[in-house]
Amino acid sequence: MLAKSLQKGDTIGIIAPSNPITQDRKFMLDYAIKKFENLGFKVVCSKNCFNIDKYEVSGGEPQERADDFNDMFSNPKIKAIYCAHGGDTANQILPLIDFEAIKQNPKIFLGMSDIDVLHLAINTKTKLVVFHGSDPKSGRPGKPMDLDIEYTWQNFQNRMMNKSKEIPASSERICVREGIAEGKIIGCNLSSILKLAGTPFFPNFENSILFLEGYSENTKKAICKLQQLKEIGVFDKIKGIVIGYVVGFQDEEWIKENNIKSKYEDIVLDITKEYNFPILKTNDFGHKCPNCFLPIGGTAKLDATNKSIEIIEDFLN
Numbered sequence: 001m002l003a004k005s006l007q008k009g010d011t012i013g014i015i016a017p018s019n020p021i022t023q024d025r026k027f028m029l030d031y032a033i034k035k036f037e038n039l040g041f042k043v044v045c046s047k048n049c050f051n052i053d054k055y056e057v058s059g060g061e062p063q064e065r066a067d068d069f070n071d072m073f074s075n076p077k078i079k080a081i082y083c084a085h086g087g088d089t090a091n092q093i094l095p096l097i098d099f100e101a102i103k104q105n106p107k108i109f110l111g112m113s114d115i116d117v118l119h120l121a122i123n124t125k126t127k128l129v130v131f132h133g134s135d136p137k138s139g140r141p142g143k144p145m146d147l148d149i150e151y152t153w154q155n156f157q158n159r160m161m162n163k164s165k166e167i168p169a170s171s172e173r174i175c176v177r178e179g180i181a182e183g184k185i186i187g188c189n190l191s192s193i194l195k196l197a198g199t200p201f202f203p204n205f206e207n208s209i210l211f212l213e214g215y216s217e218n219t220k221k222a223i224c225k226l227q228q229l230k231e232i233g234v235f236d237k238i239k240g241i242v243i244g245y246v247v248g249f250q251d252e253e254w255i256k257e258n259n260i261k262s263k264y265e266d267i268v269l270d271i272t273k274e275y276n277f278p279i280l281k282t283n284d285f286g287h288k289c290p291n292c293f294l295p296i297g298g299t300a301k302l303d304a305t306n307k308s309i310e311i312i313e314d315f316l317n
Helices: 026-038 062-074 090-096 099-104 113-126 150-160 190-195 219-231 252-258 264-271
Strands: 011-015 042-045 078-083 108-111 130-132 174-177 180-189 208-214 240-246 279-286 294-296 299-303 308-311
Touching: 011 026, 011 062, 026 042, 062 078, 062 090, 062 099, 090 113, 099 113, 108 113, 113 130, 113 180, 113 190, 113 294, 174 264, 180 190, 180 240, 180 294, 190 208, 190 219, 208 279, 219 264, 240 264, 264 279, 279 308
Parallel strands: 011 042, 011 078, 078 108, 108 130, 180 208, 208 240, 240 279
Antiparallel strands: 130 294, 174 279, 180 299, 299 308
């Protein structure tokens, strides 16, 4: 199931289904809204967008967040739904989502990190292609955020408006294991993927290409999470892996703080040593990096040998 591409004049709805939009961070969202408006879009924030739950960790109580989610999908004026940022508690709204409303009103759904919980649940339950991409917030004096990167803005327009199937390299890619594969795009945040294990929302990895990225990772966490994927049979089903930016293994401050001496891709290669599927390392999606806007549920061709990734089927109408 495909949503319609964005056109100038369309309205983008902002929701906060995970972390709250606190006042000290609202200026980043305001900055992004101005950028969207400069591209010709209208932007509205959901009714409970700036709420905070009783534990002061989420953007409102679970029902409030779910109401905003469902209302945005049901509202015919909203052409795309953008989640303000990630966090940890998006899974609280899973049992409250109206999946029938999504089927009846397919539209662009975007976000990253904890929002991948919702991406995978939506695609699993409705087959709607959704989009992993940078948070809709940008601008920090002296330190631009993801959406302030030209690659990210250009890919947002190319993917959402022009339906481009190209995934250009934002920086040099690394072939970890040679090979070519085609499959359904599943990903991207590993912690979010594992939150769905054992639930009705866990995706079917058969004939898929697994896209992986992470934030607060270290060597022990990486080994633990990748081994869990292995134990639940994910590596038996997939056709290939694309590794995005992993902050804990690539950011200099994180590397120093956690005494990181390995590369994330080397851990992936070691844990999957009995498999022969291709593996490619990129910096084209994830936290604190450029983002290419991946269509989760779409189909891609991975050529790890020649370091290329291409979307090969339509992902928007």
